[in-house]
Amino acid sequence: MDTVQPGATPLSEEDAHRQLRRAVIASTIGTTIEWYDFFLYSTVTGLVFAKLYFPESDPLVGTLQAFLIYAVGFIARPVGAAIFGHYGDRIGRKATLIVTLLLMGLATFAVAFVPTYATIGIWGAVLLTILRFIQGVGVGGEWGGSVLMSMEWARTNAHRGFVASWPQFGVPAGLFIANLAVLAMSQLSGSAFLTWGWRVPFFLSIVLVAIGLYIRLNILETPIFARLLAERKIEKAPTLEVIRRQPKDILLSALSRMAEQAPFYIFTAFVFTYGVRTLGASRDLLLTAVLAASLLEFVTIPLFGHVSDLIGRKRMYMIGAAMAGLFGFVYFAMVDTKNPTWIFAAIVLSLVPHSMMYGPQAALIAETFTGRLRYSGASLGYQLASVIAGGPAPLIATALFAYYHSGYAIAAYVFVCAVISLVAASRLGDYTNRDISREYDEARTMGDHGHAHAR
Template sequence: MVGTALEWFEFTLYNTMAALIFNQLFFPQFDPIAGTILAFSTYAVGYLSRPIGGFIFGRLGDKLGRRDVLMLTLVLMGACTFAIGLLPTYATLGVGASLLLVALRFIQGVALGGEWAGAVLLTAEQASIRHRGFQASWAQVGAMVGIFSGTAMLTLFTAFVSDERFVDWGWRVPFLLSFFVVAFGIWLRRGVPETGAFEQMSKDGETSAAPITEVLTGHLRNLLVAAGSRIGSDVVFGFMIAFSLTYLTQSLGVNRTVAISAVMIGVAANGFGCLAFSALSDRIGRRPVYVAGAIASALWINVLFVLFETRDPLLIIIAISVALVIHSAMYGPQASFVAEQFVTRVRYTGCSLAYTLAGAVGGGLAPLVFTTLYREFPGTLPLKAYIWATLAITIVSVLAARETASRPLKD
């Protein structure tokens, strides 16, 4: 959980900056909305590069082990985050600054593409059958802890630093502090043991010679089910933690601190929801909880925009918090659900590809699609339609899978 939190802490710093000020720092020659679209394009790069990380680290995770791969992804993520804090802006380097930002974002995405599956498998492969959903969900909670911590740091920082100073130099400080975050993460992960499932497989000489090929040829249906189950939840999440900041601050004129605080509170609620709904999925099954979360998300999105339009801070907090609690009904059980779709010899690769491919199609493009739709079409109906369509994909994918709760992991 803590290792995943550290990586998402760093990823969140970029996501929030892209929503708030990177359009000014790296794309100032465009109007605010166009600049935001370009800033979210770099946000998308961090997701579109994840499948590369899934291919690279998924294969290594199935051949070399879960823990060592997680160490490497943490170092890569931290080095890129620290480097972003040192980047010259467009005013100093011109388009070169924008290109460097995209390059670092690309490597960040590659690193995170190998992170999720390893973190999930460290728990899922050692969990008891009766509590696997709950225990695996701690990796999901780690993402919320990282997002909450990153958002909290920015909220606190912006409260004491003027907007002028924040744009001038203050935005760099959280990125530079990632050095200490990575040092702690490396120390922590050195003490994590390898999973028994992988060690037994290695001892028996049953590791896959070509895990990527094996997944694509022998487990393609499972890959499509696992990836499809993530798309809707990723789009909802991308809307809540990225585009909602832009929509609230730039379109509705809501104070930046209010918007960030609302997301932070919602993310905290999501973390608790992940544990609760994952425990529920151990009792009644993954599919009922997952599908209920998707349907509830589709219904709540109508209420959410109405509450946003009030511009009332309390109602905005309620809107985002309820949305992210509902989202946790999908996100919490997701860890065990995806891991349960694959056999041990290709589980790291299968989970990585499902996670990264869905992230590229869903979460990575979501803020960019939302911003473009909002710019080109009046009203919020196109935004809602996009969310509804992706949630429909998730519902169909989950229903296409067999129930996996209370069953042993596939050997």
């Protein structure tokens, strides 16, 4: 792959390697901050928001209302994907990533100052909803850019799965820091945590944003986008163009995430409601278990990203989807014992099938789209899953449990999600170890790529 910036001399091998390292670090730290912000909201939703912003409601209804605000962030993610996908393919990966970081960080910081129901009534919940929507728009634009920033600096085709898995590392890292912050604050005595302690982690997010901004300002644009710019192959409306050319790939990318996303939010967000109210487990046990699970993913996400380079992206992903479908039943069998050791083990192990999919997923989805439409296509495919999987998952889990009074009903839902993902992933293309630096409709004959047209 040529490593040239527009109007610049080619980078030396050493400089290109340094840029790759910088891009991977910038993407990973950036996504860690973004997901810290997003998960902080998730964790606090189950523990605090129902009590502070819906105190008049029945506890179950209050929880459903709080999770509805939580779901708004997921609905906003495809909106962010469409907006920032457009700019990511028009003005570049770097500039777009700086904007998404600021948007997400400032919205999270503002949550720290939202007055409760006792102070301004229902307007507190309205403000939370608006800030959650802004958060979702930021995250919607973040993922695609972070993955491309790493993947498009990869020096060879043979390690793309591993390189692209590092922005995915931001998920367990963000989850870890968010839960650690809440766990630290929940040690406060009496009602201090409910009164003001929960606000502190939101307030501290501004420090992380400053660090992320400094790092992102010091990276170069990716070689693939630089070439597109130099060769004047920028699309006027990349989001519309990718919907026109690759609608099936966008839909399959979204459906392939059902087995990864829905169980993840059930096992890491809904578990706080289910664990405390139904199982009588302590909040600290659940927070510590999610912390341990996140630590495990520090290793397993890059590991399975690497394995996907060896055995193929799709194969690795489908093994993970099958495991996730079966593990739902094991998970509820373990937590329903109400034994703290089994509950802890179930939460930790629940993220292994997740890693099997999440490690190779970035490359699997991003490689599906041609370079000039990649930010838009990958972002839309990835974030649409938030509307059909991640957002509704805690709501569906809460409703299923309310109706059936059994965790196995939720496990059956996870199983259905896994079957959908297996079918969708089997229909996706596999670009493991293939060249993605040239436009797909230039690199092969017209009929070879169903949606490719000669330009």
